[in-house]
Each structure stands twice: as C-alpha cells, then as structure tokens.
Amino acid sequence: MTPMIPIVIQFLLVLSLSRTKAAEPAANNIALPGCQDSCGGVLIPYPFGIGPNCSLSIDYAVNCSTINNGTSTPYLPGGDLAIQNINLLLGQAHISSPISSQCYNITTKKLDTTYWSVNLDDPPFRFNHELNKFVVVGCDTIAYVSLANNQESYLGGCVLGCYSLDSLTDGSCSGIGCCQTSIPKGTSYIEFEFDPNYNNSEVYNFSRCSYALLTEEAGFRFSTDYIITDQLYGQNMAAVIDWVIGNTTCDTAQTNKSSYACRSNYSTCLNSSSGLGYFCNCSDGYQGNPYLEEGCQDIDECANPNPCSKRGKCQNLSGSYECSCPFGWRNKRNNLRECELNLVLLIGPSAGFIALSFLGLGMYVIHEKIKLSKVEKKYFQEHGGRILLEKIQSDQGFGFTIFTKQQVEKATNFFDSANIIGHGGQGTVYRGTLRGQMVAIKKCKIVDESKKKEFGKEMVILSQINHKNIVKLIGCCLEVEIPMLIYEFIPNGTLFHYIHGKNQETNISLSIRLKIAHESAEALAYLHFSASPPIFHGDVKSANILLDQNYTAKVSDFGASILAPTDEAQFVTLVQGTCGYLDPEYMQTCQLTDKSDVYSFGVVLLELLTNKPVISFDAPEEERSLSSHFLSAMKEKKIHELLDDQIRRNEDTQLIEEVALLAKACLNMTGEQRPNMKEVADELDRIRRLKQHPWIPECNREETETLLGESFYDIEIEHTGNFSLEKKAEKSIAFGR
Incomplete structure (x- = not known):
C-alpha cells in the first residue's frame, strides 16, 4: 500500500524535476557598423570588407562585382579570383581556381590553349599546401607548374598517357588519365604550362583536351567523363588559401595595441602554421568575430540540449556555466554536472517517516528515470x-x-x-x-x-x-x-497532388512539365554520380518530388535510400518501393541499382505526359498499369490517345514524342538497356532548350540541333553500350505518322 505524501513533499518533488527554458544565443556582428556584410550570398566578415574604410587595410578590401543580370560576386583584393567563403576560425578562404586547358582542334590541326597564373599578395595570402593539390587530367599529356614562395621557386609536373578508355578508372588519380602532386609550403605564385609536343592529336577521337588545375583535394574526384567530354573546359574548381594578419608573431603583435588585430576582449591570438603572420579566434566559451570590439559574445551553454543532469538547473556564466541542484540534492564531488540526494539535509530524527517516504518515492522516480534514460541511451548508441x-x-x-x-x-x-x-x-x-x-x-x-x-x-x-x-x-x-x-x-506539396489533386483542372504547360522532369532528373543524377559513395533512391515517384514556392522540383525521402553497395553481400535487399513504379528486374532479383531509379523515373515521365494514375484498379485489366498501357500504345501507334488533353491540343507534338521515346527507353525491361540518369537529364535539358526556341522550323530542327546540342536519339553511345533508342524515322512511325 502506497503511503500518503504530505503536500510539502509533493511540492519539493515537482520542484526537483522542473526544467528551465534555455535562452537563445545572441546574434554576432559580421562587418564594421554601416558596412556591407555580404556579396552574392557570401558573408564578408571583418577584417575583410567592401567599400572605403570597411576593411582592416587595403590588403583585405574585397571587390564586390555586379553584372548585368544583377548577380554579384566577391573577388580577392587586387585580383580576379572569386571568393566562395571566408573562414575566420581557421584563417582560410575558398576561391574559384580557373582550369587551364590545351585542346587539339580537329579542323585547324592546331592547339587551342588557355593558361592560368596568379601571384597572391605577400602577405597576407598563401595557397594551403596541405589541402590543395596540383592536378592534371588528360591523355598523351605533359603539364608543368611553376611555384614560388617568399624564399624559393619550384617546378613540378605530371606525365599522362592513356590510349584506350578501358585503362581509366573513376575516382583514381594515379597517373592514367589523371595525375596529382603536392605544392610546397607558403606558395604565393602559381603558373601552368603544357608541353606542345604532347597534344592529344593521336587520341583526339576520345580525348580532345588536357587540363591543369589547382584544387582542394577533398573536393575533386576524377571521372572518366572528364576525358571523353569537354565539361571541364572553361570551368573553375575550389582551392583553399590561407590568410593572416601582418607578418609578425602573436608575441610581437601584442606589444603594439594600436595595430593588434584581435580587438575583442574575449579573443585569443594564433600563430600561422606558415611561420608568417597570425590570426584571431574567440576564447573558449565565446563565438563571433574576434576582429571587432564586441565581436566575441558569450555562448549560452544552457540552451538545448541542457548540459546539466535532468535534475540540475543550468546557469549561464560569462564564458562558462554551472549546474545547481534543487533542494534536497547536491552536486556530485566527481561530476559537478550530476546531482545526488543530500540525505543529511532530508533525513532527521523528527521527520524520519516523512523522509523515508520521500526517499522511497524519490528512489522510485530515480529508478524509472534511469530506466528510461538507459533505454534512450541504448537506442542512441544502436x-x-x-x-x-x-x-x-x-x-x-x-x-x-x-x-x-x-x-x-x-x-x-x-x-x-x-x-x-x-x-x-x-x-x-x-x-x-x-x-x-x-x-x-x-x-x-x-x-x-x-x-x-x-x-x-x-x-x-x-x-x-x-x-x-x-x-x-x-x-x-x-x-x-x-x-x-x-x-x-517545402511549402507547395508534392508533384503527385499538383498533377492529380485539386490542381488537375489547372493548365499545366509542357514547359512546366519539362522543367519539373529535368530538375528531378538532375537531382537523381547527382545522387548517382556526384555523391560519394553513390546513392540509389529506391522509391522514385511523384509523391516524393516536392515543389517549392517557385515550383522548383525537390527530390525527397532519400533518407530511406541505400548507399551503393561495396560488395555482393550488401547487394541483396528486401524489395521495397511503391506499386506501379517498381522496376520489374528489381522485383525479380532483389538487387537495387541505379537503373531501378531510371525505371521509376520513366513512370513519373508518363504521369507528366498523361496526367493519369500509375495504377487504375477500375480500368480494364490491360489498362490498369500505366507503364504497360503506355508501352502497348507505343507498339500499336496509339500513344496520342493516352496524352493529357492540355498538351495534346496546345503543345509541340515533336517534343512530346521525344519525351515519350525517352520514357520508353527508361521503361526497358532490361536494366542494362536503359540510359543512366545523367543521360536522361542531358536529354531533357536538350528538349527544354528546343522548347525555348519555337522559332526553329520543324524541317530545320535536325540542322539546328548541331548548334543546340546533338540529338539524343542519333548519338551512338560508344562508351557505355547499355542502351539504344529508335532513330527519328522510327519515331514518326511509332506515333502513326
């Protein structure tokens, strides 16, 4: 039988279990008062600045350049290197590093070359020798890099040879198709050069260009596409530079208070690893900008999650915090964040029974809370x-x-x-x-x-x-x-509700449908080819494509995806997904691949073309599956009967037919015969560009495609060999022309 507990004991128990709401951290200053603190979405923290008297000195004066379309880009002082971000904590910045190239011109039999060189100010900028690498990409190529610091000059280079695509390996930069080497400490000058005697003239049929670049090693992954396409031409890669204040050590700088850059009272000075100059950080327990008078502000350690035990009350202090225990409890001697019962205070001769009752209930509460805490901790660890x-x-x-x-x-x-x-x-x-x-x-x-x-x-x-x-x-x-x-x-809901829900009576133009399809394909191509390791979505459907306030497509639910398997044992998984979108090959083999996502995306293309559900249980048996109905209609030359009335009456039939043929390729029963998502995205991009140029006469479209990009259907896929599509003559027959 549970004893009755006096009201005062109940009050103390409730008090001991109460928790206080953590205060939100205060905002920190970025730039000097009255100065612009960003350019093109990039934060420009002091000591850098935009405009007169907004930087520590001219060495840190950022040039914010605006072009005709209204977009802005920040550049390093006195140069044309675009800034991607500035890190106060590490004394680093990411810049856009141009790519030098040497391309063999098949028409003129000459070399088209672009070289890049840069000389950073001495100080405060240096190229980071630990994070950056000199990289050369190409076949039959020799590239050199000249480097210098304030003491010495260096010359490095890479020799590359590859005479077939079979010798190339994605992700490998070990000398075949890709080579990389380190740069010396303190480098401030870099210049690239190619040996013209090695010029891709013998391998131009699959590798026309060679490239030399300086890039952050962690952000570069070699791809065979860099060899067989021109996608690196004229592009930039991210490189890391170190920046410092002055050219003295912290001990020397602190003797001159007027020029000492660490202005906040709660800042600390750090010597640069290069041996020249210093930079500033906020002291422990503070965050913000140490170069401003009030830049470093106290961190509220008491904000969620509470660092104290569940019974402890967190009190924020300047640069620190402390935990106080409620009445009847005290801090543990070996852990001031935890509270334990103060039996001396609670138990007395005159209140033995009450104290024992309280102790019994307290122990029960402790036991239950510990039990719950252990369960939560178990899940957390698992x-x-x-x-x-x-x-x-x-x-x-x-x-x-x-x-x-x-x-x-x-x-x-x-x-x-x-x-x-x-x-x-x-x-x-x-x-x-x-x-x-x-x-x-x-x-x-x-x-x-x-x-x-x-x-x-x-x-x-x-x-x-x-x-x-x-x-x-x-x-x-x-x-x-x-x-x-x-x-x-994402506020505007799913693509499924957009085309099947309340908005189904709204006129959805072909341009909008192509835009949503192209953006979704780009997202899946990113997961397949740019994520490391690659990610297979596994449940591509219109309900997992969201639309933001501008109706931009956003692929969702990739948290339920699986990473690309690294061995055969990982490859077999329980079949899961959504009926109507599932790859037939996946259902038979239980092996999820990137081509499984391609099949599901093909079904999404059908929804956009037809505005019909993927499964119709009320329809005749041969029409219940949208994909099967579509393939039958293609075979019987009746595809126009399936198209949504809105685009069948008002849109370009030629482009609709090309989208339908792309969907058919995605729905191939054999995964190897389907295109990959990058090829699908590229084809949708080509179709969108044709849609944006309605002035192109139908009879001249094939000629114009050479200007806007080669036709997806007429390209012989030489290197993948995993799919093929009908020629344009066959395409006209499929649509009953």
Missing part, C-alpha cells in the same frame, strides 16, 4: 549516435543536428494528427518547428535491423548531400526505437 556526435564536435562546419526526443515531441505537439502533411507505407511525415525553423519530420514505421549500426555513418554521408533540387536533410532523432529524420520544409 543507431550510431556516437559517430554523429564525434563528427559534429570535430567539424564545426558540419550542418547537421541531433535533436532530442523531447524537442521533436514539442515541435509536433506530441505528433498531433493536425500536423500530418503526408503518410505512406514507410511512415508518416509531420510539420513542426525546431529552433525557429519550419521542418518536416519523418516518423518511420519499420527499421532494417541489419543497418542499425550503419545508421550514423549513413547520416554523415546523407547530410552532406547539397543540391538545389534535393530536399536538405538537416538532422535526426536517435532516442527512439526507430530513428526520425528531419528535413527542410
């Missing part, structure tokens, strides 16, 4: 929480957050049904607000037990996916049996 925490703590630029269960419950009002914005076989998606940002929270129904331990590693990879047509994964919650994923919120 899902790879330690890996994510280590990544977040070690990489301050890692844009990913681990949210607590309490935060997610509060954001969704304990998963109130009023906040549901979507649901399906794999889970339910809720709308919520976390740290002032509207987000979409996916609560999954099932989890693959074999992938629990890999969840943290996959989150590290997926969180770094950054593409304008892919919904950003911003965090997760691991304190539950099945992890919850937190994405950015």
Whole structure:
C-alpha cells in the first residue's frame, strides 16, 4: 500500500524535476557598423570588407562585382579570383581556381590553349599546401607548374598517357588519365604550362583536351567523363588559401595595441602554421568575430540540449556555466554536472517517516528515470549516435543536428494528427518547428535491423548531400526505437497532388512539365554520380518530388535510400518501393541499382505526359498499369490517345514524342538497356532548350540541333553500350505518322 505524501513533499518533488527554458544565443556582428556584410550570398566578415574604410587595410578590401543580370560576386583584393567563403576560425578562404586547358582542334590541326597564373599578395595570402593539390587530367599529356614562395621557386609536373578508355578508372588519380602532386609550403605564385609536343592529336577521337588545375583535394574526384567530354573546359574548381594578419608573431603583435588585430576582449591570438603572420579566434566559451570590439559574445551553454543532469538547473556564466541542484540534492564531488540526494539535509530524527517516504518515492522516480534514460541511451548508441556526435564536435562546419526526443515531441505537439502533411507505407511525415525553423519530420514505421549500426555513418554521408533540387536533410532523432529524420520544409506539396489533386483542372504547360522532369532528373543524377559513395533512391515517384514556392522540383525521402553497395553481400535487399513504379528486374532479383531509379523515373515521365494514375484498379485489366498501357500504345501507334488533353491540343507534338521515346527507353525491361540518369537529364535539358526556341522550323530542327546540342536519339553511345533508342524515322512511325 502506497503511503500518503504530505503536500510539502509533493511540492519539493515537482520542484526537483522542473526544467528551465534555455535562452537563445545572441546574434554576432559580421562587418564594421554601416558596412556591407555580404556579396552574392557570401558573408564578408571583418577584417575583410567592401567599400572605403570597411576593411582592416587595403590588403583585405574585397571587390564586390555586379553584372548585368544583377548577380554579384566577391573577388580577392587586387585580383580576379572569386571568393566562395571566408573562414575566420581557421584563417582560410575558398576561391574559384580557373582550369587551364590545351585542346587539339580537329579542323585547324592546331592547339587551342588557355593558361592560368596568379601571384597572391605577400602577405597576407598563401595557397594551403596541405589541402590543395596540383592536378592534371588528360591523355598523351605533359603539364608543368611553376611555384614560388617568399624564399624559393619550384617546378613540378605530371606525365599522362592513356590510349584506350578501358585503362581509366573513376575516382583514381594515379597517373592514367589523371595525375596529382603536392605544392610546397607558403606558395604565393602559381603558373601552368603544357608541353606542345604532347597534344592529344593521336587520341583526339576520345580525348580532345588536357587540363591543369589547382584544387582542394577533398573536393575533386576524377571521372572518366572528364576525358571523353569537354565539361571541364572553361570551368573553375575550389582551392583553399590561407590568410593572416601582418607578418609578425602573436608575441610581437601584442606589444603594439594600436595595430593588434584581435580587438575583442574575449579573443585569443594564433600563430600561422606558415611561420608568417597570425590570426584571431574567440576564447573558449565565446563565438563571433574576434576582429571587432564586441565581436566575441558569450555562448549560452544552457540552451538545448541542457548540459546539466535532468535534475540540475543550468546557469549561464560569462564564458562558462554551472549546474545547481534543487533542494534536497547536491552536486556530485566527481561530476559537478550530476546531482545526488543530500540525505543529511532530508533525513532527521523528527521527520524520519516523512523522509523515508520521500526517499522511497524519490528512489522510485530515480529508478524509472534511469530506466528510461538507459533505454534512450541504448537506442542512441544502436543507431550510431556516437559517430554523429564525434563528427559534429570535430567539424564545426558540419550542418547537421541531433535533436532530442523531447524537442521533436514539442515541435509536433506530441505528433498531433493536425500536423500530418503526408503518410505512406514507410511512415508518416509531420510539420513542426525546431529552433525557429519550419521542418518536416519523418516518423518511420519499420527499421532494417541489419543497418542499425550503419545508421550514423549513413547520416554523415546523407547530410552532406547539397543540391538545389534535393530536399536538405538537416538532422535526426536517435532516442527512439526507430530513428526520425528531419528535413527542410517545402511549402507547395508534392508533384503527385499538383498533377492529380485539386490542381488537375489547372493548365499545366509542357514547359512546366519539362522543367519539373529535368530538375528531378538532375537531382537523381547527382545522387548517382556526384555523391560519394553513390546513392540509389529506391522509391522514385511523384509523391516524393516536392515543389517549392517557385515550383522548383525537390527530390525527397532519400533518407530511406541505400548507399551503393561495396560488395555482393550488401547487394541483396528486401524489395521495397511503391506499386506501379517498381522496376520489374528489381522485383525479380532483389538487387537495387541505379537503373531501378531510371525505371521509376520513366513512370513519373508518363504521369507528366498523361496526367493519369500509375495504377487504375477500375480500368480494364490491360489498362490498369500505366507503364504497360503506355508501352502497348507505343507498339500499336496509339500513344496520342493516352496524352493529357492540355498538351495534346496546345503543345509541340515533336517534343512530346521525344519525351515519350525517352520514357520508353527508361521503361526497358532490361536494366542494362536503359540510359543512366545523367543521360536522361542531358536529354531533357536538350528538349527544354528546343522548347525555348519555337522559332526553329520543324524541317530545320535536325540542322539546328548541331548548334543546340546533338540529338539524343542519333548519338551512338560508344562508351557505355547499355542502351539504344529508335532513330527519328522510327519515331514518326511509332506515333502513326
């Protein structure tokens, strides 16, 4: 029988379990007062500045250049190197590094060359010798690089030879098709040059150009496409430069207070690793801009998550914090963040019974909370929480957050049904607000037990996916049996509702349909070819393509995807996806590949062309599957009967036919015969460009395609050999012409 507890004891118990709301961190200054703090979306923090008297000196005066279309780009002082970002904490910046090229001109039998050289100011800028690499790409090529610092000059180079595509390997830069070498410490001058005697003249049929570049090693991955296409020509790569203040050490600089750059009272000085100059950081417990008087501001350590124990009350201090325990509790001697019962204060001769009752209830509460905490900690560890925490703590630029269960419950009002914005076989998606940002929270129904331990590693990879047509994964919650994923919120709903829902009576032009299709294909091509490792979506459908306020396509739900397998044992997986979109080959083999996504995307193309559902249970048996109905119609030359009335009556029949043939190629029963997503995206881009030039006469379109890009259907795919499409004459027959 549970003893009655006096009201005062109940009050003390409630008080001991109460928690205080953490204060939000204060905003920090970026630039000097009255000065522009960004250019073209790039933050320009002091000591850099834009305009008169806005930088520490002329050495840090950024040129913000605006072109006719209104876009702006920041450039390094006195040069033409565009700035991508500036890192105060590391004393570094990313710049756009031009690519030098040497191309064999088949027509003139001469070489077209572009060389790049740069001489950084001495000081404050240097090329980072640890993060950058000199890279040469090409076949039958010798390229040289001249480098210099304030003491010595160097000459380096790469010799490349490759006489067939079979010798090339994506991702390998070891001398065949790609070569890289380090640069010396303190490099401020760089110049590239090619040996004209090695000029691609013997290999121009598959490699016309050679390239030399300086780039950040972590951001460059060799691709065979760099050899067989001109996609690197005239482009830029990101390189890292170090910047410092002055040319003295911290000890010397601090003796002259008038010129000492670390102006904040809560700043510290760090010597440059190059041995010349210094840079500033905020002291421990502070964040912001150490080069401004009030730039470094206190970090509120008491903001969520609370660093104290659940019973401890966090009190923020200048540069630190402390944990205070409620009445009847005290800080542990060996861990001031934890509270323990203060039995001396609670137990006395005159209140033995009350104290014992309180102690019994307190122990029960402690036991239950410890039990709950252990369960949450178990889930956290099982899902790879330690890996994510280590990544977040070690990489301050890692844009990913681990949210607590309490935060997610509060954001969704304990998963109130009023906040549901979507649901399906794999889970339910809720709308919520976390740290002032509207987000979409996916609560999954099932989890693959074999992938629990890999969840943290996959989150590290997926969180770094950054593409304008892919919904950003911003965090997760691991304190539950099945992890919850937190994405950015996209306001205009799904493509499925746009074409099948309330808007189905709205006129959706062919241009809009092509735009959505092209942007979605670009996103999937990015996952397949630019993500490292490659990512297969596994559930491509119109319901997983979101539209923002400008109706820009955003592919979502890639958190349910799988990474490209590294061995055969990983290749077999449980078949999952959505009926009507599933690749028939995948259903037979249980092997998910990039071509499985291509098939599903082909079904999405059919939805855009026909405005029909992918499965119609009320239709005759031969018309229930949209893909089967479409392929039959193509074979019987009745495809126009399936097209949406809006585009059949008003749009360019030639372009619609080309989209239909592309969809047919994607729906090939054999995966090897389908195009890959990059080829699909390129073809949709070509069709969009033709749509944007209605002045091209139909009879001259084939001639004009040589100006706008070769026809997808007339190109012989020499290097992949994994698909083929009808010639244009056959295309006309397929449509009953």
